[in-house]
Amino acid sequence: MARPPAACGRAGSTGAALTAMLRVSGVSKRFGGLTVLRSVSFQVAEGAIVGLIGPNGSGKTTLFNVITGFHPPDGGDVVFMGRRLVGLAPFEIARTGIARTFQVVRPFAGLTTADNVAAAVLYGRGARHVREARAEARHWLQYVRLEGAADAAVSALTLGEKKRLELARALATGPRLLLLDEVFAGLNPAESAGAVDLVRRVRDDLRITVLLVEHVLRIVMGLCEHVVVLGSGQVIAQGPPVAIQADPQVRHIYLGEGYGAAG
Numbered sequence: 001m002a003r004p005p006a007a008c009g010r011a012g013s014t015g016a017a018l019t020a021m022l023r024v025s026g027v028s029k030r031f032g033g034l035t036v037l038r039s040v041s042f043q044v045a046e047g048a049i050v051g052l053i054g055p056n057g058s059g060k061t062t063l064f065n066v067i068t069g070f071h072p073p074d075g076g077d078v079v080f081m082g083r084r085l086v087g088l089a090p091f092e093i094a095r096t097g098i099a100r101t102f103q104v105v106r107p108f109a110g111l112t113t114a115d116n117v118a119a120a121v122l123y124g125r126g127a128r129h130v131r132e133a134r135a136e137a138r139h140w141l142q143y144v145r146l147e148g149a150a151d152a153a154v155s156a157l158t159l160g161e162k163k164r165l166e167l168a169r170a171l172a173t174g175p176r177l178l179l180l181d182e183v184f185a186g187l188n189p190a191e192s193a194g195a196v197d198l199v200r201r202v203r204d205d206l207r208i209t210v211l212l213v214e215h216v217l218r219i220v221m222g223l224c225e226h227v228v229v230l231g232s233g234q235v236i237a238q239g240p241p242v243a244i245q246a247d248p249q250v251r252h253i254y255l256g257e258g259y260g261a262a263g
């Protein structure tokens with residue numbers, strides 16, 4: 001049920017068709033003899049929330065690593081707002097306006113919550129005064145409702161708080177496109193609902209485009225305007241949530257994995 005790239009999403013609030021911000025074209029990636037991504041192509045429209053789903057090991061995180069320059073692809077192209085990203089270092093890609101969170105949260109353990117975010121401000125924008133970065137960090141901590149933990153050691157944060165810290169750090173780099181790798185995983189229902197609201201606000205209020213990896217289909221189908229499905233490193237389906245839920249291959253993959261809950 002693969003769709004032409006032009007069908008790649010709409011801004012939920014306006015309904016207007018928008019141009020592709022990110023174009024992934026024919027991306028392949030191998031680790032030794034293991035082919036993890038096979039000619040993956042899709043686009044992310046500016047202003048959209050796009051979901052990237054697929055079983056464990058299907059290549060979702062690897063795709064994020066390729067887009068953000070952590071792993072060079074073996075073939076294909078990644079173009080962000082007209083600029084080719086392949087060959088750029090992660091910090092250079094961050095400065096083009098792409099931020100990501102990590103599936104396994106990795107804050108700087110020796111820094112406070114606020115200084116973790118201040119470090120991200122400096123990383124995203126290059127040299128700036130630390131005092132200014134700290135002030136901006138407070139703003140992002142408030143945005144993710146973590147201001148109460150500003151001076152806490154990150155080791156003292158709960159998983160839900162660490163996930164919000166990841167999001168604050170990503171936002172602090174000043175992105176136009178945010179890649180979220182399982183930011184809802186491990187959260188209790190209340191935390192998860194709060195995180196869903198937060199992602200919506202990021203898109204609606206900050207006008208940041210979102211590409212997110214998530215296993216809970218109910219969340220993906222409720223939040224995303226366009227969904228890309230990876231199976232064994234290939235795009236096996238993409239389209240609006242309603243079409244994805246009806247797709248036989250997708251149903252086959254997710255049967256027995258709580259597919260009915262997506263309904």
Ligand SMILES: Nc1ncnc2c1ncn2[C@@H]1O[C@H](COP(=O)(O)OP(=O)(O)OP(=O)(O)O)[C@@H](O)[C@H]1O
Nearest residue numbers: 031034036054055056057058059060061062063103
């Ligand atoms: N650095 C690496 N070196 C070797 N193999 C890797 C590396 N990174 C990922 N892989 C392999 O690539 C495949 C895809 O992994 P990836 O982490 O991208 O999957 P995923 O879709 O994110 O899975 P999950 O849903 O479990 O997070 C797996 O077989 C994994 O073991």
Ligand SMILES: [Mg+2]
Nearest residue numbers: 060061062103
């Ligand atoms: Mg992963």
